Every structure is written in C-alpha cells, then in structure tokens.
Amino acid sequence: MENLKTKIKKVSGYKNPMQAPRIAKVVVSVGVGSLKDKNKVKVIEDRLMKITGQKAAPRAAKIAIANFKSRQGDIVGYQVTLRGARMYDFLERLIHIALPRTKDFRGISREAVDEMGNYTLGIKEHTIFPETSDEELKDVFGMAITIVTTAKSKDEARTFLEHLGFPLKK
Numbered sequence: 001m002e003n004l005k006t007k008i009k010k011v012s013g014y015k016n017p018m019q020a021p022r023i024a025k026v027v028v029s030v031g032v033g034s035l036k037d038k039n040k041v042k043v044i045e046d047r048l049m050k051i052t053g054q055k056a057a058p059r060a061a062k063i064a065i066a067n068f069k070s071r072q073g074d075i076v077g078y079q080v081t082l083r084g085a086r087m088y089d090f091l092e093r094l095i096h097i098a099l100p101r102t103k104d105f106r107g108i109s110r111e112a113v114d115e116m117g118n119y120t121l122g123i124k125e126h127t128i129f130p131e132t133s134d135e136e137l138k139d140v141f142g143m144a145i146t147i148v149t150t151a152k153s154k155d156e157a158r159t160f161l162e163h164l165g166f167p168l169k170k
Contacts, residue, residue: 021117021151021160026082026090028052029059029144030126032075043139045078050131052080052090093129094145095165101128107169113158117151119166120144 014020030048032041048056056078064072082090099105102123113119124142126132151157162168 021149021156023087023091023164024083024148024150026087027146027148028080028082028090029077029146030056030079030141031077033141040139041075044141047126047132047141048078048080048143051126051129052082053086054080054082056080091147091164095167097130098123098128099167101130105167107167110158110168113154113161115154117149117153117157119147119149119157119161121147 028048028051030044032044045056045058057080058075059077059079061070061072061074061076064070070076099108108121112121122142122144125140126143127140147161149157149160151160158168
C-alpha cells in the first residue's frame with residue numbers, strides 16, 4: 001500500500017501522503033423485484049452474503065405504492081456496506097476475477113464517477129462471481145456497487161482508480 005501512496009503522491013504532486021485519496025467503503029445494493037416470491041428473496045439474501053462475505057441488511061419501502069402493490073415497510077432490497085479487509089478482498093475479486101468473466105468485457109466506463117469522487121458500477125448478472133453456483137439460472141439478479149473514495153474531484157478519482165488497477169475504458 002505504501003508503494004501506491006508514493007506513486008500517487010508523485011503523479012498528483014501532493015506534499016503529504018495523507019492527502020492522497022483512499023477508499024472509504026464499498027456499498028453493494030440489490031433490489032428484490034417481485035415481492036410475491038418469498039423464495040427468491042431468500043435466494044438473493046443468501047447469494048449476496050456468499051459474494052460479499054457479510055450478512056446483507058434488508059431495506060424497507062419508505063412509502064406504499066399501489067401500482068407496485070407494495071406497502072410501507074415491505075422489504076424491497078438488500079444492502080451490504082464493506083469496510084477494511086473485507087472491502088479490499090471484495091475489490092480484488094471484483095477487479096481480477098468477476099469483471100473479466102463478464103460477456104464482451106472491454107472495460108468499465110470512465111464517466112460513472114460522480115462530483116464527489118465516488119464510482120458506481122452496475123452489474124447485470126451476479127453469476128460472474130465464482131462464489132455463486134450456476135445451477136439455478138432462473139434466479140439471476142443484478143447489483144449496484146458503489147466505491148466511496150475520499151477524492152475531491154472526478155479527475156482525481158479517475159486517476160486513483162486507474163492506479164488501483166480498475167479496468168477503465170481508454
């Protein structure tokens with residue numbers, strides 16, 4: 001890690017290594033979809049726990065929406081917040097194993113960095129992770145992965161993610 005900090009310090013011109021951006025946390029979110037199928041909800045919770053190595057927290061609906069037949073308090077998704085060693089293990093598997101297993105993978109978008117320096121990545125199929133079994137392909141779900149950094153701008157975040165080894169498109 002020290003090598004990365006000194007490398008970023010040289011490229012960006014920081015006077016102090018503590019000025020260099022770092023990853024604060026990684027948030028993995030999954031929507032449940034149909035609320036009727038309770039078995040699918042359990043499968044999503046179980047597989048998300050296998051992928052991240054941490055129990056998923058249920059997220060409830062804030063308001064009732066009649067068109068979606070949802071009530072206030074119904075579980076509409078699951079979320080996992082990763083920090084520390086689990087976060088770095090997950091990022092390692094995401095960058096080096098899962099993303100290259102995606103169909104027609106040519107890199108991830110450079111434009112997905114927001115104004116605060118955070119990167120959000122959408123994955124269509126959870127089956128790219130080796131922890132999930134490919135036995136039941138009917139319960140395939142997607143997820144959103146947000147990488148929260150301490151970068152101050154978009155350009156600083158892009159440079160930092162490239163130094164970490166993220167396969168950004170050229």
